[in-house]
Amino acid sequence: MSPAASSRWCPTPEQLMILEEMYRSGIRTPNASQIQLITSNLSAYGKIEGKNVFYWFQNHKARERQKLRRKLTKQLQLQQQLYHHQYQHQLQQNLPNHHFLHYFDSPAASPAFQHLSYYNSASLFPQAGIHEDAAAKQVMNYTWKFDIPERVDMDKAMMRMNGSDWLVMVDMGPPLSPPYYSTTRSRPPLKTLELFPVTATNLKEECNNSPKPLSCISNNATPANPLTFP
Amino acid sequence: MSPAASSRWCPTPEQLMILEEMYRSGIRTPNASQIQLITSNLSAYGKIEGKNVFYWFQNHKARERQKLRRKLTKQLQLQQQLYHHQYQHQLQQNLPNHHFLHYFDSPAASPAFQHLSYYNSASLFPQAGIHEDAAAKQVMNYTWKFDIPERVDMDKAMMRMNGSDWLVMVDMGPPLSPPYYSTTRSRPPLKTLELFPVTATNLKEECNNSPKPLSCISNNATPANPLTFP
DNA sequence: GCAAATTAATGATTTATTCAAG
DNA sequence: CTTGAATAAATCATTAATTTGC
Numbered sequence: 461m462s463p464a465a466s467s468r469w470c471p472t473p474e475q476l477m478i479l480e481e482m483y484r485s486g487i488r489t490p491n492a493s494q495i496q497l498i499t500s501n502l503s504a505y506g507k508i509e510g511k512n513v514f515y516w517f518q519n520h521k522a523r524e525r526q527k528l529r530r531k532l533t534k535q536l537q538l539q540q541q542l543y544h545h546q547y548q549h550q551l552q553q554n555l556p557n558h559h560f561l562h563y564f565d566s567p568a569a570s571p572a573f574q575h576l577s578y579y580n581s582a583s584l585f586p587q588a589g590i591h592e593d594a595a596a597k598q599v600m601n602y603t604w605k606f607d608i609p610e611r612v613d614m615d616k617a618m619m620r621m622n623g624s625d626w627l628v629m630v631d632m633g634p635p636l637s638p639p640y641y642s643t644t645r646s647r648p649p650l651k652t653l654e655l656f657p658v659t660a661t662n663l664k665e666e667c668n669n670s671p672k673p674l675s676c677i678s679n680n681a682t683p684a685n686p687l688t689f690p
Numbered sequence: 691m692s693p694a695a696s697s698r699w700c701p702t703p704e705q706l707m708i709l710e711e712m713y714r715s716g717i718r719t720p721n722a723s724q725i726q727l728i729t730s731n732l733s734a735y736g737k738i739e740g741k742n743v744f745y746w747f748q749n750h751k752a753r754e755r756q757k758l759r760r761k762l763t764k765q766l767q768l769q770q771q772l773y774h775h776q777y778q779h780q781l782q783q784n785l786p787n788h789h790f791l792h793y794f795d796s797p798a799a800s801p802a803f804q805h806l807s808y809y810n811s812a813s814l815f816p817q818a819g820i821h822e823d824a825a826a827k828q829v830m831n832y833t834w835k836f837d838i839p840e841r842v843d844m845d846k847a848m849m850r851m852n853g854s855d856w857l858v859m860v861d862m863g864p865p866l867s868p869p870y871y872s873t874t875r876s877r878p879p880l881k882t883l884e885l886f887p888v889t890a891t892n893l894k895e896e897c898n899n900s901p902k903p904l905s906c907i908s909n910n911a912t913p914a915n916p917l918t919f920p
Numbered sequence: 921g922c923a924a925a926t927t928a929a930t931g932a933t934t935t936a937t938t939c940a941a942g
Numbered sequence: 943c944t945t946g947a948a949t950a951a952a953t954c955a956t957t958a959a960t961t962t963g964c
Binding site for chain 1: 930932
Binding site for chain 1: 949950951952955956957958
């Protein structure tokens with residue numbers, strides 16, 4: 461029988477690697493054309509669809525942001541602990557509170573990020589090689605297929621819309637002869653695609669324990685899933 | 691010159707009427723095929739695309755829900771006012787507090803909805819003629835075009851997916867000869883489509899003023915948008 | 921070792937927010 | 943102010959890791 465065709469896409473290591481490489485290179489929200497390209501390239505390494513690529517970037521972006529947020533709030537907590545400790549110390553010794561932030565490795569980790577506004581907190585994290593640019597809002601149309609209306613950010617490779625019609629044709633190649641370039645298609649060898657400014661890394665972390673900064677450090681050291689109901 | 695092709699869809703009255711009719715008839719989240727059908731039918735009354743239909747239902751559903759929520763919370767507030775007034779009164783007169791809810795016109799308007807849980811608040815509002823059924827979760831795939839994977843809820847009218855390919859072709863007709871049935875296409879005459887169970891009306895209203903129920907009654911009697919910042 | 925039971929990751933959907941045209 | 947469009951957040955759901963008892 462067929463391998464029951466897993467109900468969801470399971471990226472191959474190569475696919476994953478390439479996707480992550482692209483992400484690292486700055487791609488965050490590929491537009492329809494880009495998704496097409498990426499998909500067709502990745503299809504050399506296994507079954508894949510445009511929506512998989514779309515979702516992957518969506519999820520990856522969101523979860524990276526999430527990780528960052530968590531890290532930040534944790535740092536904030538530590539910081540505040542430190543601060544308070546140091547403060548106490550200073551109270552006792554009357555020392556100036558210079559540079560007590562050297563612990564942190566990121567320029568973003570500053571006490572100023574107490575209440576990160578939901579939006580418009582752009583370019584907070586000038587991480588090496590990644591240009592987070594809030595201005596270029598890269599309005600694209602995932603949601604509605606390759607019905608690219610007028611804005612075409614990329615060289616409109618691979619297809620053209622004509623008028624009010626939709627016509628989308630993506631040949632993924634047969635699921636059988638998958639790996640390592642079927643060489644039959646005109647398939648540009650994935651030159652990292654075009655880089656482009658991406659939307660900003662907006663931050664907002666909910667401190668699950670308490671809004672009060674210091675009491676935020678909980679004592680549940682176990683990484684247990686908080687959502688499981690026995 | 692061309693009429694600059696308005697950057698967004700502007701539904702004609704007929705289109706709007708039909709859409710609202712469909713909504714009233716219970717359609718909430720039409721699947722790809724249904725969207726196709728609806729679109730192609732509505733295109734008889736003016737320029738329209740699938741995404742317009744999609745967005746319209748999306749937005750309309752959300753905003754109806756929103757209206758309901760607002761109405762509900764307002765009723766809750768009134769209720770609590772009433773309750774407290776009555777309560778005071780009862781304290782003074784020692785009366786039993788029977789049926790003080792007759793004011794409200796909806797079975798949903800009961801004090802039990804103090805803290806509507808985010809999810810699973812299904813079938814709270816058996817509004818006449820509309821079947822809100824949480825169970826039928828109508829998992830569909832808007833987001834990714836007419837790339838209907840396997841679940842086909844409707845008679846797969848109008849097109850067929852084959853294998854791993856996408857092939858979507860929607861002829862909207864040239865923008866010039868639009869209205870009133872071009873008769874060239876096989877276009878079923880819109881027999882209200884198939885009705886189907888839709889996702890539940892989930893409720894969650896943020897009381898912008900305060901989480902405390904009673905202090906929630908603001909003095910802005912105007913139905914102004916609570917999100918506008920002057 | 922291994923298979924059921926848990927837990928963690930992450931693909932896929934749905935809902936809420938936000939932007940901005942008109 | 944209304945609402946079409948777009949994006950982000952929250953959630954659901956399935957798969958992979960991992961643990962646990964045998």
